[in-house]
Amino acid sequence: MAAERKEPLARTTVIKLASVLGLEDNAFIVGGQALNLWAERYAPGRPELIAFGPFTSKDLDYFGHRQAAKKLADALNGEVHYPGPDDHTPNSAVVTATIDGIDLEIDFLSDVIGVKANALERDAVELIVPVRGNGVDELVLPVMHPLHCLQSRVANVVTLGRHDDVAMRQLAAAPIVLQAYIDEMLAEGDVKEAKLVLQRLFEFLRSNIAARKCPELPMRNPTDIFAAFQRDRRLDLRFRWFNLRSMRRTLRSRRRRRE
Numbered sequence: 001m002a003a004e005r006k007e008p009l010a011r012t013t014v015i016k017l018a019s020v021l022g023l024e025d026n027a028f029i030v031g032g033q034a035l036n037l038w039a040e041r042y043a044p045g046r047p048e049l050i051a052f053g054p055f056t057s058k059d060l061d062y063f064g065h066r067q068a069a070k071k072l073a074d075a076l077n078g079e080v081h082y083p084g085p086d087d088h089t090p091n092s093a094v095v096t097a098t099i100d101g102i103d104l105e106i107d108f109l110s111d112v113i114g115v116k117a118n119a120l121e122r123d124a125v126e127l128i129v130p131v132r133g134n135g136v137d138e139l140v141l142p143v144m145h146p147l148h149c150l151q152s153r154v155a156n157v158v159t160l161g162r163h164d165d166v167a168m169r170q171l172a173a174a175p176i177v178l179q180a181y182i183d184e185m186l187a188e189g190d191v192k193e194a195k196l197v198l199q200r201l202f203e204f205l206r207s208n209i210a211a212r213k214c215p216e217l218p219m220r221n222p223t224d225i226f227a228a229f230q231r232d233r234r235l236d237l238r239f240r241w242f243n244l245r246s247m248r249r250t251l252r253s254r255r256r257r258r259e
Contacts, residue, residue: 007058008054008057008058009033009057009058009059009060009102009104010100011040012100013099013100013102013104014033014037014060015129015131015139015141016099016100017060017072017076017099017104017106018060018139018141018142019139019141020071020072020075020076021062021064021068021071021072021142022126022140022142023124023126023142025064025067025068025071025142026064026065026067026068026121027062027063027064027065027068027069027072027108027142028062028063028064028124028125028142028143028144029060029061029062029141029142029143029144030061030062030063030109030112030120030143030144030148030152031057031059031061031112031144031152032057032059032153032166032170033057033059033060033061034143034144034149035055035149035153035170035173035174035177036055036057036170037055037127037129037141037143038127038143038146038149038177038180038181039052039053039055039173039176039177040055041127041129042176042177042180042181042184043055045180046176046180048176049173049176049177049180052169052170052172052173052176053169055173057166059107060104060106061106061107061108061109062106062107062108062109063108063109063110063112063117063120063121063124063144064092064093064108064109065092065093065108065110066080066082066092066093066108068108069092069093069094069095069106069108070093072095072106073095073097076095076097076099077097078095078096078097078098078104079095079096079097080093080094080095081093081094081095081096090109090110090111090112091107091108091109091110092108092109092110093108094106094107094108095108112144112148112152113152113155113156113159113160114148114151114152114153114154114155114156114159114208114210115144115148115151115152115155119148120144120145120148123145123147123148124142124143124144124145125142125143125144125145125146126140126141126142126143127140127141127142127143128140128141129141146174146177146178146180146181146197147178147181147197147200147201147204149174149177149178150174150175150177150178150201150204150222151204151208151211153167153170153171153174154171154174154208154210154211154213154214154217155210156170156171157171157217158210158213158217159210168218171217171218171219172218172219172220174219175219175220175221175222175224175225176220178197178201178222178225179225179228181197182194182197182198182225182229185197186229186232186234186235187234191234191235191236194229194234194235195235195239195243198225198226198229198243198244198247199243199247201222201225201226202226202247202250202251205222205223205251206250206251206254215255223248223251226244226247226248226251227248229244230244230245230248
């Protein structure tokens, strides 16, 4: 196994690794690196995101299974390792390889804390990332949905108790990224996706135990996302003045009862 690195992965290395697999392989990037890719996408139009950069991570984790891990290992001339029956690990496989002179260890996970596996697979997104070189202008990378980035970053801090600088910067960036994603969906005319994400955000904040801690965490309260779209006319009046208002009212009421 590769020794633990202290330096974050360079963007070029991440892109090189991430371009091997697609959603058709039932594999996609999760964890901090997924959030970093989203944050990098939205930072030019969201100056408040820049304060939480640089958007780098030491790790690259996938949600995926053995076949995808084998495909990545073959493409990188690396090796794939599978956990034994006595190994208590969320890993379905680990790929080791040397890229750009760097020894890497890439985990393939069968579970991401804070998010249900079926929801992860259902909602994974193909993210278009601009690149330069080899006659290619952009690549399509499979990544975890921004809502799940938020859920996993909250669980990372609340459930796992991570409070290091990287964990806290990612936590602070996550709700900004999610709001930017909803805004992008509305700009593209995908009102159905925007509404669905708002509804699922509400369900997370209403029902998830870790989410109850959000108002106490050093982050923008995710409930502010509902307020941001309350008067957005790209959403129909009924949804804004009935659904969104009801969501906000319910969350306020639940918080008052807990206090």
